[in-house]
Amino acid sequence: MEQLKVELPDNVSDAITTAVFDSFRKAREASQSDNYPIYLTKKQACEYLNISNRTLNDWIEKENIPFKHIGKTYRFNRNELDKFMATK
Structure with missing residues (x-):
């Protein structure tokens, strides 16, 4: 069977x-957000951001990261x- 190749304008x-x-980006963001509540604990925040607890503590100390x-x-x-991560 012969394949038909179609050239589209750039x-x-x-x-x-x-x-x-x-x-794909929107689907990934939606699926990740659905797994976490709107207000996260320290452990959940570390998992969500894919960072260590030490990094989170450093950011808290420097008051770079928004928290209550x-x-x-x-x-x-x-x-x-x-x-916050969009500005990193």
Whole structure:
């Protein structure tokens, strides 16, 4: 069987590629966010950000990362963490 090869204009090919990558990115972000509550514990924040507890403690000490300290516990807003990581 003979294969038919179709050449698309560069702008169409680029638009398709961009749309596919955007779809994959959005799906990945949605699936990752669904696994975590909006307010995270230190352990959950480390898992979510894929960092060590030591790194998180360093960021807390330097007050680089957004967090709330309530009594003896720390809470991290998942949306604020996403914004913070976008600036890293």
